[in-house]
Every structure is written in structure tokens, then in C-alpha cells.
Amino acid sequence: MTEISSTVVSCVQLLELISDGRRRRPRDLAEELGLSRSSVQRLLSTLEGRGLLARAEAGHVLSTRMRVMADRIMPALRGVAFNAIRELADDCRETVVLLVDDGPDAVVLDEAVPTTEHSVRARLAVGTRQAAGGGAAAIVHLAHRDVAARTRATRRRPDLAEAIARAREQGWLLMRSPAGAEVTELAVPVLDEEERVLASIAVLAPTVRAAGLERHVPLLVSHARRIARLHARSTRRDDETRVH
């Protein structure tokens, strides 16, 4: 097992704190992170020196360079899915998330929150990781992996076998979130031409509002196909140009 670097963890925590836009003095940052003021100063000056932080009036802010870096994350998939999941969120009147593989898990790549009159909405922040079997989307990903991966997962968690089988058979999965919150998820895979999971899209609703959520399955499936088609078109063009 590789050892975790506490310095790297502090660096990420510092970036997260600064990302909220509230200006803090190094002393405040040190207090919130539980670090010495000199350690925080060192982190700040290294981040600033590499151009990832900028010094602003009364504190620091993330630099534009950070945004430019972030924008390079799976741009083709995010681009083709951007409007699709926002339209879906408005049509379903619930939050919709786009997830991609992250090792054996799935991670949220984009989140679309509808403009509705509901006072309570389910949320799953971008960057949140769903462990294998930790939610409908992660199970949908697992259901479309090879036999060896599915066997490994069910050996560890025999209780997942039934949900995986259901996701494979139906092509979608509806379940209460095992994460503890009173949220129900409806997930469908975005499959490429070889039936491999490119991503998944999931509707998240507070369980009290989730009755009949499966009526959105045809809409989800059609948006998933649209995303896969547009993505294939852009990557195919890319491949063709490389060949010529």
C-alpha cells in the first residue's frame, strides 16, 4: 500500500478553501487547515510561483491558469453532453449527473441542476467519486465491464450480483442511494459502438418525489444515445484525419 503524502493533502485542501472566493489571510488559512503559519506561507508561495494561485487584495484567488487546466479534462465528452444533460434536467425537473470511469469506481464529470420551484433538490457535486456498487450509476458502469471485473466485484460484494444482472438485462437501473441520503437514482449507460461504457447519466431525486421516476427511462436512453453518437462522430473524424 503506497503511503499518502500529508503535504499533498494539505495542498489540495488549501486550493479547495481558496476556491470558494472568500479572501482569507494566511493566518486564517493556517487555522482552518490546522497547519503552522509558516507551512501555509510556503504552500502559498509555491502555488503562486507556479502560477496556480494569484495574489489579490486581502488574500489569494485561484488563477485563470487553473481554469485553463481544468478545461482540458475530457473536453470532447463534456462538450457533447453539456446541453443534453441540462435539457434532461429541465425535462425531468430533477438533477442530472454525467459520470465516467475512475479506476474501478465512477466519478461525476458534470452536474445539471434544473430551474424548478422545488425547495429541495438532490445534488452530487462534480468530482464526487461513487465506489463500485456505491450507487446506480456505478453499478451500471460495473454491469458493462468484462466478466473478470464483475466477478471481482461480486466476490467482494455478493449483494451486488442481483443489481448488476438487472442493469444488464434492462439497460438501466433504479435504486435508493446507498450513500445514506434519502435520494433515489435512475441511471443509464452511455455505450460506444462496441457496447463499452463511455459514461453514464443519472437522474437524482429526493426519494419522497421518486415514485414513477422510471417513466424517464426512454428520455434518458435517447439522450445517452445522442451523446454516444455525437462523441463517436467527433472521435471518428479525429481518427480519420490521423490516418490520412
Place this chain on the structure above:
Amino acid sequence: MATDIAQTVDRTLLALLHLADTGPQSIRQIAASLAISLTAARRIVVTLHREGMLRRTEDRRYDLGPRLIRMTDPLLARFAELAGPSMAALARHTGLSVLLSAFAADGVCVLHQADPAPPGLRLDYRTGRWRPMTDCADGLVILAHLSGARRERIVRDSGRPGLPQQLERVREQGHLFAAGEPWGAAALSVPILDTRIGVIGALTVLGAAAEAPGAGLLHALSAASGEIAGAVLRQSSERAG
């Protein structure tokens, strides 16, 4: 000890910057590019992955993780906030609607619209809507000023013949006038250029007439774009990385 902290943080940042340039890499490749031991690279990468700053691909390589997107999302709102006063002044001065756009995932999004007062009949853009860069004047202006490799990939993916030449003209002229935007209006766009990292957005004026814009309008638009770039620069006195 102090040197250790600074060195680890610096290596961590170099790993992130390297992945932003290259795309997915194995731990061995990251170690080689940073000229550090495999053990040191593994420790940094595994920690960054655990913290959500990296994502592991199917072939066990590592790429930047979506947590970085969430962290930097507020920067877009801040960009719109900084641009607001210059945009409002330009809308008042020209009597035209003004749009601020930023690039997002190989496309472009309108972040903010400023309208002249009283607004009257106008085209109202849906902010936050994604469009391909090659479909609109603001996108083409941004694309023309993007760094080489990224621009080339988007141009290649678009499959549009003649696009490289069109982008070359945009770079030479420093603006783009498009009379035939899909919704029938005319748009005049200029890039917003950050002197340290290049293009960060586009500023556009919208008009109903399909006639070429006068030099006065172009001058006012370019001046507003310069003001916005200056405001971004002032709020962050970044040192070059």
C-alpha cells in the same frame, strides 16, 4: 523539513501541469518527466487520486480529475463580475447588446449579457448554453487565438474545409464580423487576451443590421476588451509560472 514541503508541493504542481499538457500518463512516465524516483511519483499520484484531483483511466494511467473543474467554476462568475462594468458602459455607448463568452470543453458559453437602456426589442442569449466553437463568431475568435495543439485538434474534429485559413484571417485582423449568425443577427467579436496565458474569452456586440461595422464600433469594442483583460490582471497580480 521546510525544503521537503516546498519540494513535494512543487513536484505535485509540476505533475498537474505536466498532465494538463500531455493528457493521461502512467506513474512511470510522470516520474521520468519530473526526473524523480518512481516511489516519490507514486506517492504524489496516489494521494492526488485519492483526493479527486486525478482520475484513473481504463488502462491504469492517470489524468486530471473533475474536482479541478468544480474548484475553478467560481472563476467564471468572477470573470463575468469583473467584465460587467465595461460591458454596461459599452452597451450604453453603442446602444447594442454586449456578450461575454468563455471557452468551455472545446466549445463556448455565454457568461453574461449587457443591454442598452431601455432594452426594447432585442435578442436575449441563454447564458450557460454550450455551443461548438466553430458555430459562432465568439467561438471562432477564441479558437483563432487558442494555443497551437488544441486549436489544431478542434479544427480537425470540426471537419470544416477552409477553417484554418479563416482563423488565420481572424488572427491577422484581431476581430471577426459575422453577418449570418444562425439567429439572423450580425455579430462583431474580439478576443479578450491575458498577456500571460493567452485568450481567456471573447467580447461581442450584436446588431440586427447585416452591414459591416464602422471603425468607431470596433475601436470601442477593442477598448472594452482591453479594460476587461486589465481588470482580470489587476485582481490577480500573478507571477509568471
